[in-house]
Amino acid sequence: MPAASASSPVPTLAIEGLTTRFGTRSGTVTPVDGVSLSILPGQILGLVGESGSGKSLTGYSIMGLIDAPGRIESGSIRLNGRELFGLPAEEMRKIRGNRIAMIFQDPMMTLNPVLRIDTQMIESVLAHQDVGHEQARAMCRDALERVGIASPDERLLSYPHQFSGGMRQRVAIAIALLNQPDLIICDEPTTALDVTIQGQILYEMQKLCADTGAALLWITHDLSVIAGLADTVAVMYAGKIVESGTAQQVLGQPRHPYAHALIASAPSRNPRGQPLRQIPGMTPALINLPSGCPFRERCERATGACRQVPPLHTGEGRTLRCFHPVDVPVGAPA
């Protein structure tokens, strides 16, 4: 255990220089490239990025669930100061579902359709805790109640198909909470839900997080969700974190041109009746990344200097990887 002073508590999750590579037939790709993050207990980090930016793979890397041909190449993943990278598979299995829980995008898919809710919940308690069957059932009942499911005793006996989408996601959250994890990784858990249910789930998550002191890694592409939920935000592009800081800093005054453009292209930020603002071009294929800054081919501020890898600026609690940061708020002409 590293020494923790009272002024700077040990972060629940501290990732340093995490790099995950996949060897494919046409070459090696690096969907997670030197990612560093940290989340304090009870805090919520929003990891934002386009599809294919490597945000989900960052989550899987933390869980140690990178399947061949991929592998975690280097870096450090510390959970409450304990290094997870390089842990034997059996040790890692004991951490998954116990200290780290994961909630997925589509609640229709994450519950086993042929097993009853109680079977699925009880087994995840018994996998990690040395308790009796009846005690496990009582814990499951409490967990369902905590996520706002009415008459939990009856619902335990139901099959997943007897639940609505929002209810299933509540069940998934209840399962994630069963072993009081230190860290919950949410991979776009509200994307498949409609907006009213989404609001309820966000509220529940925020409350549970504050109550239990669990840290939350919230992976999403939905900026509006992040704005209302996250304490800190990290913006990911082509496997790298291009900007991070508090939610206010990053969303209010993004400095990286990509983060700036991403936030500016949110429909609510665009004037009515005009074509929505877009980022020109497409996410580059990971196999064929431009040298230097991966965003330079789509960036209106790019210069020759961007052919070099931009250095990491840190300061005021935020990080930035750009030669030509934006200085004006979103909305003003860049």
Next chain:
Amino acid sequence: MRVATALATAAVDVETPLRRFARAYLASKVATFGLVLLCMVLFVAIAGPFLTPQNPYDLKLLDVMDSRLPPGEKSGDGKLTFLLGSDEQGRDMVSAIVYGIRTSVLVGVVSTAIALAIGLSLGLLAAYLGGRFDGFIMRLVDIQLSFPPILIALILLALTGPGLGKIIVALVAVKWAYYARSARSIALVERRKEYIEAATCLGLSTPRIIFRHLLPNCLTPLLAVTALQVASAITLEATLSFLGLGLPPTSPSLGLLISNGSQYLMSGKYWISVFPGVALLVVIVAINLVADQLRDVLNPRLQTH
């Protein structure tokens, strides 16, 4: 009180898929006929000894004077009418056929169950673990399936000799590969689904994920395959017995009965071969009708969730 009502409701809800399945199955008249036929076959196979006029393999009851009597003849002592005739040892064909069905169904069901258990386990493990284990199992399956099944069974039985246990072993050796391949292909699709990933994220052990989460989700499509394979196993057993490599004459199956009668076919004593043949046909047709309908009803593309 509220809990009790809810439990009752839940029980009704849980039953619904089964009812829907039953309704879908019974929608076809041919399939319903097949099911009735199959139930009769199973009844005969199970209750056989209580139904037959004689125990055809108790030699004390047989009289050589009664041999090769045509259908409808009475036995020498006048106690028994041979409804379907008698064979060359004076055995009542009705009784022999009932015992034959019994043996054939037993061999078909037991060999299928064992082959399914082995093939399903290996197929699931191959799909889930992947890599070298997958490669090894599937090459084994490829090699096995590149030989005609009858050849493999013949070689095995030639080495071990006839016997009920031995023919079951031979049938299992032939059939497991089909199940392994089907199970693997189904499991490969299922294991990519998120609930397996979620189970992994819960830190459940690998055997638990494979046999508790993956297996039940792969069973439905396999059910139709399995039903067809029972028919195929019975046919293969009949073939082997006909060739004299299957069951010993002490516990003859339908194939052996057909074989026994074949030498008399040319002399007009058709009943010794033809009636066991018809019985075999009925068994196979019944199973196939049921299996066909199962395949249609269980087809996920035709299902509405």
